[in-house]
Amino acid sequence: MNKAKAVGEVPQGGNLKGGEREAVEDVLRALLECEYRRQPAGEAQLGALGGLGREAGLRALANAKQAGLAVENAQAWGLTDAGREVAVRVMRAHRLTETQIARTNSLPAADWHGRADQLEHALTAAEVERLENTLGHPRFDPHGDPIPTRDGSFPEPEGQALLSWPAGRPGVISHIEDEPPALFAKLAGRGIFAGMRFARTPSAVEACTLFLEGRAEMLPAELAALVRVRLPLADEGEVPAGACRLSELTRGAAAQVLALLPGCIGAERSRLLDLGFVPGSRIEHELDSPLHGPAAFRVRGTLIALRRTQSDQVLVQPEVSQVG
Amino acid sequence: MSTPVENDPLLREARELRWQLPRDFNDRLTEAIYAESARIAERTVSRRGSSRRLALHRRIDRVLTNPWTGFPVMGLLFAFVLWLTIAGANVPSGLLADLLLGEIYPWLRGLAMAALPAWLAGLLVDGMYLATAWVVSVMLPPMMIFFPAFTLLEDLGYLPRVAFNLDRLFHRVGAHGKQALTMAMGYGCNAAGVIAARVIDSPRERLIAIVTNNFALCNGRWPTQILIATIFLGALVPAALSGVVAAGAVFGVALLGFGLSLLCSWALSRTLLRGEASTFSLELPPYRPPNILRTLYTSLIDRTLFVLWRAVVFALPAGAVIWLVSNVQAGDHSLAYWAATGMDPVAVLIGLNGIIFLAYLIAIPANEIVIPSILMLTVLLTGQTGGEHAAGVMFETGDEGVHQLLTGAGWTTLTGVCLMIFSLCHNPCSTTLYTIYKETRSLKWTAVSALMPTAIGFVLCGLIALVWRSLS
Structure with missing residues (x-):
């Protein structure tokens, strides 16, 4: 891996034109993805991961081979150094763009991926660097995927499918697959994002039941299949007993903020932190607006109105006096 | 390496x-x-x-945000401010008109006629002075009541509660809750409302707030609404009730504007500006006892005088234009006659008349001068002279006189109703359009902001006229 090709000249996927170049870049990014996941890179899998059909995928692979970007070994494909450089740039462009879109809250979660797919081919290496600088060198994209550094460094791959996770063991969602976008949007709509802590509860039905950051969730199998999970890190404590979401706090009740959940990102997260929604703050649910609109909470002496999707992303510990 | x-x-x-x-x-x-x-x-x-x-x-x-009392309190407060404006502005408006039009105007006219050539005296006094005097007497009294009352509500900290109450509606139509605040600014001035849309972070929702801001009646249109409601709808009921009925009608138009802005936001966020509602966090500040004197001072200086000054600045050239189109002859008739009669067939179809269209064309720079333009053109074109005064001159004083003048020109209650609707739904003034262009840097969205409300106005007025005429 340290035989990187001479820097200076930036490979742009050979001398191919528009659509073909993009297909080659897609397939190279898919190869890198397979390499990271330690999966053998078969042709069908690459076509699917690159978002291409089987035929287009094969053509792109052939083009990549011709341009000296990919090599075919026994059963699987691999990246050349030049190819890896292209793949890393495209993957960085994709994940950084997704991060940027998510942070500005400008598009619904279902559209993040599509927009990033368009932009990943358009950004030059220098533009990717600039984007990374303005975002403050983020390490993970909103799906929980690591953003490779410029020299292609990744953390160790982690996680396993949620459906194979044993009941009772606490875990953390490490990745949510964004294909197909409609299903991903469903998870995002329910406020489920990478980085949330959970414990799987045993269930008789086929669906997957979780206790996710203080709330019981039931995921049908097709949604649960998108979710990959891992063991909690040393500094990721368990969700305390009795914790719930801020949106579930009854009017008049008070609670202590435990955490802002990962669904609250970017400018909105900074704003809530600025307003005092930080762990340890005492918070009181004071008003409800008509038509089940936003609710107003008193935090550090000011009254702040939040929509329900936002108060869903605040984990709190209700005060005991309210319960007893 | x-x-x-x-x-x-x-x-x-x-x-x-x-x-x-x-x-x-x-x-x-x-x-x-x-x-x-x-x-x-x-x-x-x-x-x-x-x-x-x-x-x-x-x-x-x-109480103010309760599901049952929140909305009624909001509506009542708003209607009360309107009623206070209508009831309170009547007398001072009449006094001002008596002074500016009844006393000063003949004196000034005599002076000018003696010293200047007839055409110049006509242009200066019958055109520019009269348009300005009309603007002042029609606009100043309602503004002096409406703006301080509105500023008081603002200072109390009530407006954020309004945004809080209404957020669910805006959320449903894919818009931002703070659009309620930009609309509230728009009730003062649409250009200010468009600038206020900067508080919305999401570009999509900001555009929606900008494009639909025109449905918040601005101060240039309140006097039109109030005057027409008073003389055409208030006059339908006994005098004791007329203030309430007029306020109710204006309130209804304002409510229609609110409904239309929700409808357009909904349509936009499903077509041209597709997307989900983003999040919002809004501080509800503690209530502060307002400083009445300071409120009066700032709303008089910052708003009333500012708006009045703008109206006067636009009224002066508009008065000249009106006098010119009414007095420059092309063939047998004046330019105004040709323009008004040319547009008349279309205008009558949607319950208005050619004079109103012409007035709206002249008044593109400022909505404030719509009513004065209509009155001046009506006097000129229908040949109703007021005693010794020449045609093309605005002379009527008081609501009763305006009513007689307009009904004399063939206006009916239908014309009044359609004018109120059209005043709500037409292109924003040129200042607002320029502001929209500056804020969006897009000719397309500026065009949408101008054409969408106008199209809605044509459709609504056409429907009202159709139903009205088939019923009567």
Whole structure:
């Protein structure tokens, strides 16, 4: 891996034109993805991961081979150094763009991926660097995927499918697959994002039941299949007993903020932190607006109105006096 | 060649450690800052008990945002401000008109006629002075009541509660809750409302707020609404009730504007500006007892005089234009005659008339001069002279006189109703359009902001006229 090709000249996927170049870049990014996941890179899998059909995928692979970007070994494909450089740039462009879109809250979660797919081919290496600088060198994209550094460094791959996770063991969602976008949007709509802590509860039905950051969730199998999970890190404590979401706090009740959940990102997260929604703050649910609109909470002496999707992303510990 | 990271053990270690930082380390920094500042504050800040005031605020908030009382209180407050404006503006408006039109105008006219050539005297006095005098007498009294009342509500801290109450509606139509605030600004001036849309972060929702801001009746249109409602709808009922009926009608138009802005936001966020509603966090500030004197002063200086000045600046040239189109002859008739009769067939179809169209064309720079333009053109074109005065001159004083003048020109209650609707739904004034262009940097969205309300106005007025005529 340290035989990187001479820097200076930036490979742009050979001398191919528009659509073909993009297909080659897609397939190279898919190869890198397979390499990271330690999966053998078969042709069908690459076509699917690159978002291409089987035929287009094969053509792109052939083009990549011709341009000296990919090599075919026994059963699987691999990246050349030049190819890896292209793949890393495209993957960085994709994940950084997704991060940027998510942070500005400008598009619904279902559209993040599509927009990033368009932009990943358009950004030059220098533009990717600039984007990374303005975002403050983020390490993970909103799906929980690591953003490779410029020299292609990744953390160790982690996680396993949620459906194979044993009941009772606490875990953390490490990745949510964004294909197909409609299903991903469903998870995002329910406020489920990478980085949330959970414990799987045993269930008789086929669906997957979780206790996710203080709330019981039931995921049908097709949604649960998108979710990959891992063991909690040393500094990721368990969700305390009795914790719930801020949106579930009854009017008049008070609670202590435990955490802002990962669904609250970017400018909105900074704003809530600025307003005092930080762990340890005492918070009181004071008003409800008509038509089940936003609710107003008193935090550090000011009254702040939040929509329900936002108060869903605040984990709190209700005060005991309210319960007893 | 290998990258520097591979050679330097320190950089390599940093690269490894980078992936092991907790994911929420940014939050932990903020948390630590808060903990530290809370500790400092606890040591140094002493607090006097204000729990009784807080409890009072809570009780008020309960009423103002309650699912059952929140909306009625909001509507009643708004309607009350309108009623106060209509009832209170009547007398001073009449006095001002008597002074500016009844006393000063003949004196000035005599003076000018003696000293200047007839055409110049006509242009200066019959055109520019009269248009300005009309603007002042029609607009000043309602503004002096409406603006301070509105500023008082603002200063009390009530407007954020309105945004809080209405957020669900805006959320449903894919818009931002703060659009309620930009609309509230628009009730003063649409250009200000468009600029206020900067408080919305999401570009999509900001555009929606900008494009639909025109449905908030601006101060240039309130006087039109109030005058027409008073003389055409208030006059239908006994005098004791007329103020209430007129206020109710204006309130209805304002409510229609609110409904239309929701409808257009909904349509836009499903077609041209597709997307989901983003989030919002809004501070509901504590209620403050307003400083009445300061409120009066600022709303008089900042708003009333500012708006009046703008109206006067636009009224002067518009008055000249009106006098010119009414007095420059082309063939047998004046330019105004040709323009008004040319547009008449289309205008009558949607319950208006050619004069109103012509007035709206002349009044593109400022909505404030619509009514004066209509009156001037009506006097001229229908040949109703007022005693000894020449045609093309605005002379009527008081609501009763205006009513006689307009009904004499063939206006009916239908014309009044359609004019109120058209005043709500037509292109924004040129200042607002320019502001929209500056804020969006897009000719397309500027065009949409102008054409969409106008199209809606044509359709609504056409439908009203159709139903009205088939019923009567």
